[in-house]
Amino acid sequence: MSLLTSLARLRALDEGIAQPIATVRHCHVSARPMVFIPLKLSGEAAAPLAAMLGTDRDEPRLLVVPQPRNRDLRFAWAAELAGVLVPYIETFLASTETVARKNADPYERAVDAPQLVLPNRAGVAFTRLLGRSTRFRSLDGPYPVPMGVPLLGRWLTYFAERAAYPGSSLTLCATDELGRHWASGQSALEDANLAALVSWITEGPNDDAEDPLIWPPAGPATDPGFDAEVLAPAIESESAERVTEALRTQLAPTWRLMWRALDLLRGLREGAGVAQRWEQDRASFSGMAAQVTEGGPPQARRDGAIAAAARLARMERAQAAYDVQRAYDDPLIMAEYRLTGEAFAGEVVENDPDNTEGEGRSRKLRPLVVIKTDDPVRLAPGTALGTPERRGQGAQLVSARDGLVTIKITKGMGRAKTPAPGSVPEVGERVCYTSLTDDFQGSPALPDPEATPWTHGGPPQTYVPTDEDAQEEWS
Amino acid sequence: MNRLDALRGTTPQKPHDARAIAALAANPGCSRRALMDGAGIDKDAAARHLGFPAPFGQSPFAITRGNAFEALVKADGCAELLRMLRDLLGLPIAEVAYHDVENVGAHLRHTHTRTLIDRAVRQEDAGTVYDHPLFTLDIAGHTAYLEPDVVAFQLGGRFHIVEIKSFAVIDGQADPAAVAAAARQAAVYVLALRGLLAELGHDPLRVSHEVVLVCPENFANRPVATLVDVRRELAVLRRQLTRMTTLDRLLDGLPDDLTFDLLPGEDGLPTRPVAELADAVRGAAARYAPDCLSTCDLCFFCRDEARQEGASDLLGRHVRDELGGVASVGEVLGLADGTRDAAAGQEEIARLLRNAERLRRECLT
Numbered sequence A: 001m002s003l004l005t006s007l008a009r010l011r012a013l014d015e016g017i018a019q020p021i022a023t024v025r026h027c028h029v030s031a032r033p034m035v036f037i038p039l040k041l042s043g044e045a046a047a048p049l050a051a052m053l054g055t056d057r058d059e060p061r062l063l064v065v066p067q068p069r070n071r072d073l074r075f076a077w078a079a080e081l082a083g084v085l086v087p088y089i090e091t092f093l094a095s096t097e098t099v100a101r102k103n104a105d106p107y108e109r110a111v112d113a114p115q116l117v118l119p120n121r122a123g124v125a126f127t128r129l130l131g132r133s134t135r136f137r138s139l140d141g142p143y144p145v146p147m148g149v150p151l152l153g154r155w156l157t158y159f160a161e162r163a164a165y166p167g168s169s170l171t172l173c174a175t176d177e178l179g180r181h182w183a184s185g186q187s188a189l190e191d192a193n194l195a196a197l198v199s200w201i202t203e204g205p206n207d208d209a210e211d212p213l214i215w216p217p218a219g220p221a222t223d224p225g226f227d228a229e230v231l232a233p234a235i236e237s238e239s240a241e242r243v244t245e246a247l248r249t250q251l252a253p254t255w256r257l258m259w260r261a262l263d264l265l266r267g268l269r270e271g272a273g274v275a276q277r278w279e280q281d282r283a284s285f286s287g288m289a290a291q292v293t294e295g296g297p298p299q300a301r302r303d304g305a306i307a308a309a310a311r312l313a314r315m316e317r318a319q320a321a322y323d324v325q326r327a328y329d330d331p332l333i334m335a336e337y338r339l340t341g342e343a344f345a346g347e348v349v350e351n352d353p354d355n356t357e358g359e360g361r362s363r364k365l366r367p368l369v370v371i372k373t374d375d376p377v378r379l380a381p382g383t384a385l386g387t388p389e390r391r392g393q394g395a396q397l398v399s400a401r402d403g404l405v406t407i408k409i410t411k412g413m414g415r416a417k418t419p420a421p422g423s424v425p426e427v428g429e430r431v432c433y434t435s436l437t438d439d440f441q442g443s444p445a446l447p448d449p450e451a452t453p454w455t456h457g458g459p460p461q462t463y464v465p466t467d468e469d470a471q472e473e474w475s
Numbered sequence B: 001m002n003r004l005d006a007l008r009g010t011t012p013q014k015p016h017d018a019r020a021i022a023a024l025a026a027n028p029g030c031s032r033r034a035l036m037d038g039a040g041i042d043k044d045a046a047a048r049h050l051g052f053p054a055p056f057g058q059s060p061f062a063i064t065r066g067n068a069f070e071a072l073v074k075a076d077g078c079a080e081l082l083r084m085l086r087d088l089l090g091l092p093i094a095e096v097a098y099h100d101v102e103n104v105g106a107h108l109r110h111t112h113t114r115t116l117i118d119r120a121v122r123q124e125d126a127g128t129v130y131d132h133p134l135f136t137l138d139i140a141g142h143t144a145y146l147e148p149d150v151v152a153f154q155l156g157g158r159f160h161i162v163e164i165k166s167f168a169v170i171d172g173q174a175d176p177a178a179v180a181a182a183a184r185q186a187a188v189y190v191l192a193l194r195g196l197l198a199e200l201g202h203d204p205l206r207v208s209h210e211v212v213l214v215c216p217e218n219f220a221n222r223p224v225a226t227l228v229d230v231r232r233e234l235a236v237l238r239r240q241l242t243r244m245t246t247l248d249r250l251l252d253g254l255p256d257d258l259t260f261d262l263l264p265g266e267d268g269l270p271t272r273p274v275a276e277l278a279d280a281v282r283g284a285a286a287r288y289a290p291d292c293l294s295t296c297d298l299c300f301f302c303r304d305e306a307r308q309e310g311a312s313d314l315l316g317r318h319v320r321d322e323l324g325g326v327a328s329v330g331e332v333l334g335l336a337d338g339t340r341d342a343a344a345g346q347e348e349i350a351r352l353l354r355n356a357e358r359l360r361r362e363c364l365t
């Protein structure tokens, strides 16, 4: 957390209402998101109890395992869940666009993609476990499971993995997304409570959010008091209806909160980089769908050494790109870099658009601009600069002293003898320059998986699920 | 009467179990907690009486599941457990004996545990698994009784504590928070058993710092055993226990008549006026942090107090560090607004805060 965010938290505490820490929305919000609130049986790793889900706030679907310890009922539940999620996912495959690629065949990319919205990180973790416990099952053989279950497992695994991918919006975690845009006046630990966080944003702190009788937990764990006093007797009674109604009382409040959270996010103007990141999401989604169609194997239990290193490198690059994009898209995030001296903003007080360097054929146009700033600039002469106002422009710091920064523009002025109109900031214009840039080194040179050195386990075997996987207990 | 006993007054002492002892180390900087734990106050009862009941509950499903798993591991004289220990520690198959200490009756358990452990060390010939032993540990001058799940003794002359937990290990990975909690708890047993060996005149280091953690594997009930190194947890625990035996310094700072006595009535329920108890508790300085919400029964009381004081502790230690250690919300905001002058040593953070405030205003208007 940065000093700006910490200050915003204190301000929130003092004013009794959450404070914005972003001026635009940094995630994509689908027009047809799938809100998914799973509940699990306490004390079990991945025994589902219920889920409330759907794309229409007025029509939540409630799926319940009336006897959570019964294996067949559990798989029947998974099949029902597949019956809702898989068709939802597949509707996005109908309409695609052809994308040309450098050095590769063109491919088909879905024009829109599914979006799973979960209440909190624990919900995402549980989704991963649900995926893990269903994707290796088999429709035939000695331990058959209902249609759709293994496929559901692969998709849940995929969504859980995308949740960890910086900048991806295929899976949204409501508390994380809200927390990226608002600072509450409570600790990060308490922000994990969706009811508490939404309350801070909309009306101010409210201890009711911590009272499970008023706001049941947003899952996947249920309230122990509810388990003891309501759920256990309901299960005992063997009345599926009683269990269902009991669980509805626990899920319905969170259902409303989830849509409230989406409203709050939708209320923010979308950041400029969101569409581009969503495009990457659509490409990733299309790739996953193609793998499924082509009969590829389910995701392995664990990555091999090279796959793991490659994944890590990809995630690090995605994180760095996401950080830079958000700063370029949002002055309030750029402000963090201005505070640390990696960026500065101010008014242009002088410019020399026709300044040149060199003589004869090597003579180059290098317009000079002087900016007056209150920011503490900590950049050395020669540092390469970019600016959110003119994305294609490149510049270099010439000098910075006494609140006056001189820069020269090196790129993005057109090819003529004089700069293209509008490419050099005018006197009086407010501008921002930063050393943050979006061009990162390419991927590290990793060997092909087939060439994994023996020190890292040797070449990985393709994971083929066995009968043993298919019959793995789920108790 | 000893000063700690006076703090407790007529309230019966709350026995410490391993979980409570492990939690002692959770917020070592908090005097309130050190004093209340040192005096053996039932913090849960105190919090409830103060109107701030602790938010901790355990689901009956989790309890049932935990018991069922433990029963499975220990069934038929720990047959399943012995199988795993043989693999993990290399216990020779034929030589392992099983002793259930509980069979001797509760009052004799501790003595019996001592005798058995003493014999095991002297003979050094039999690999033995002890079920339901009873250990003791000295906490600020009081004896706490501890019941580890089982203790294994290997032929090579080393004892291993076994912890049975029902959280799952999936594809070789378990919830890190759950593993950490289990390690802290197991460290308490290691310390207690080492103390016992030392008392008996044996080498305490015969108790291994590697404990055996037994958990269900993947989604089944099948147990899997893993060795967990608890050296770090042991060090933290030792430091905190030492600190608790030197509570004198904390006690010296308290008013003479201070007591946390709940004045339990005939039904055992507290009768002490709530405001009076609240004053007494406030008499011992707290050091609230959001982590308290998962570790200490008094968390809601202390959080409420921190709110009323406008303490930046409410937001977490790293926020406070980010703010250069300035403790009060009003002070930070004053420095940021420029309505308050920086005290000596605050110049740097004040400059940063003023800049941050300027930037926020500029971007939000």
Ligand code: SF4
Binding pocket: B027, B030, B031, B032, B033, B286, B287, B288, B289, B292, B296, B297, B298, B299, B300, B302
């Ligand atoms: S809740 Fe209060 S008494 Fe407990 S550790 Fe935290 S500050 Fe100390």
